[in-house]
Every structure is written in C-alpha cells, then in structure tokens.
Amino acid sequence: MQLPFDYSIIRRPRRKTVTLRVSPDGSVSILVPRHLRKTEVDRLVLSRAHWIEKKLNYFQNERPAARVPEFADGGRIQFLGEPSTIRLQFQQRGRLKRPEWSDSVLLVPIPKKYQNGPSEEIKKIIEKQVSVWYRTTAEHLFAERIVVFGKQLGLHPRRTRIRSMKSRWGSCSSGGSIALNLRLILAPQWIIDYVIVHELCHLTHANHSSEFWSLVGSVYSDFRKARKWLRQNGHTLLLTGEDKI
Numbered sequence: 001m002q003l004p005f006d007y008s009i010i011r012r013p014r015r016k017t018v019t020l021r022v023s024p025d026g027s028v029s030i031l032v033p034r035h036l037r038k039t040e041v042d043r044l045v046l047s048r049a050h051w052i053e054k055k056l057n058y059f060q061n062e063r064p065a066a067r068v069p070e071f072a073d074g075g076r077i078q079f080l081g082e083p084s085t086i087r088l089q090f091q092q093r094g095r096l097k098r099p100e101w102s103d104s105v106l107l108v109p110i111p112k113k114y115q116n117g118p119s120e121e122i123k124k125i126i127e128k129q130v131s132v133w134y135r136t137t138a139e140h141l142f143a144e145r146i147v148v149f150g151k152q153l154g155l156h157p158r159r160t161r162i163r164s165m166k167s168r169w170g171s172c173s174s175g176g177s178i179a180l181n182l183r184l185i186l187a188p189q190w191i192i193d194y195v196i197v198h199e200l201c202h203l204t205h206a207n208h209s210s211e212f213w214s215l216v217g218s219v220y221s222d223f224r225k226a227r228k229w230l231r232q233n234g235h236t237l238l239l240t241g242e243d244k245i
C-alpha cells in the first residue's frame with residue numbers, strides 16, 4: 001500500500017472502536033483495539049486517506065499561524081480580536097500609569113530612566129504592564145458580560161475566577177463557580193460571549209446534553225460558529241512568548 005504519509009498504530013487493550021488522529025505537527029495516528037490485524041488497520045487508514053490528506057493540508061497551509069506577542073515599541077499584540085501595536089510612552093516621574101488602548105494602538109507607559117536602557121529590561125516592563133492591563137480589562141469586561149447573560153438566563157455564578165489555562169476556555173464547578181481563561185481577552189467579543197454563555201449554562205446542566213445546547217442556543221444562536229472559530233483559532237491566542245499551546 002502506498003500512502004503519501006506515515007502513520008503510527010496505537011493499540012489499546014480495552015478499546016472497542018477505531019479513532020484516527022491528525023495532529024497539527026503533521027503526525028497521523030490510529031488508535032485501535034489490541035487484536036485488530038495490521039492488514040485491517042491498513043485498510044481502514046486507506047479508506048480514510050482523503051480525509052487525512054485534507055486535514056494535513058489544512059494544518060500545513062490553511063491553519064492560521066500562532067501570533068507570538070512582541071513586547072517592544074512597535075510590537076504587535078492582540079486585543080479583543082484586533083491586531084494592535086504597542087507604543088511606548090516614557091513617563092518622567094510618579095506612579096507608573098496604566099496602558100491605554102484606542103484605535104488598535106496600546107499606549108504603554110514606561111519609566112523615563114529606561115529610555116536608553118537595555119532592551120531586555122524594557123521588554124520585561126512592557127510585558128508586565130501589558131499583562132496587568134489584560135487581567136484588569138478582562139476582569140471588568142467578563143464581569144459585565146456575565147451580568148448581561150446571567151440576567152437573560154436567570155443564572156448567576158457564586159464566584160468567577162479568571163485564570164490562564166492551557167487547554168480549556170472555561171470551567172464550571174459543582175459548587176457554582178465558573179472560571180474563564182484569561183487568553184479570551186485576545187479573542188473577539190462574540191467569542192468571549194459564547195464561552196461565558198457556555199459556562200453559565202453548565203450551572204443548570206453539568207454536561208453537554210441536547211438540553212444543555214438548547215439552553216445555550218436560547219441566548220446565543222451562533223454557538224456552532226463560535227465553537228468552530230475556537231477550534232480553528234484558539235491556538236493563535238498567546239498571552240506571552242512562552243505561552244505555546
């Protein structure tokens with residue numbers, strides 16, 4: 001059998017079904033029950049070759065590249081789905097002011113004594129300023145939207161936390177607290193709204209049943225589009241350079 005890609009076979013003792021996986025790094029694997037014969041595995045892979053190639057092509061050519069933020073004057077960052085540019089503002093004295101954002105420009109105050117300082121040091125201060133600003137902005141904005149959708153749904157979390165999470169956009173505890181990923185502050189507003197609605201609805205349904213989705217749909221009809229956006233673009237939302245997904 002000639003296939004234009006390699007794949008690895010992962011055998012699992014208790015597995016009853018077959019799952020094909022194509023990863024963003026271009027690796028293809030197939031999870032199979034322990035005793036499935038190699039010829040049968042090959043046949044299964046061959047029968048899905050078209051789908052696999054489509055996926056591989058997507059990851060190689062169409063998937064949006066991750067956007068690593070640049071903490072420098074003129075550096076590019078994201079905010080609410082908008083690519084934005086950092087502009088430094090050297091501040092003579094007093095308590096360092098907060099960054100201000102308007103028209104895709106984030107004005108970041110920096111102590112004047114760093115004006116000719118080493119760029120590594122400036123970078124650290126910018127990063128600190130931007131991350132505090134992301135967090136405080138997220139706290140205000142997310143809280144506001146929780147009130148808006150909470151009223152529509154008649155659901156109110158006991159507590160909301162904003163955390164920087166690797167693999168989830170939000171979570172809801174059995175005690176009625178929700179957590180939202182800080183990285184959402186980089187996403188468009190309609191995506192933030194979707195995640196908030198999703199987690200609020202978990203206060204009633206602790207699952208992804210059809211009842212859950214119909215409750216989501218009652219206040220957020222485009223949820224399929226939002227889920228797709230997150231699947232395709234979630235990895236581009238990086239708060240720092242080390243924040244690789």
Ligand SMILES: [Zn+2]
Nearest residue numbers: 198202207208
């Ligand atoms: Zn969920």
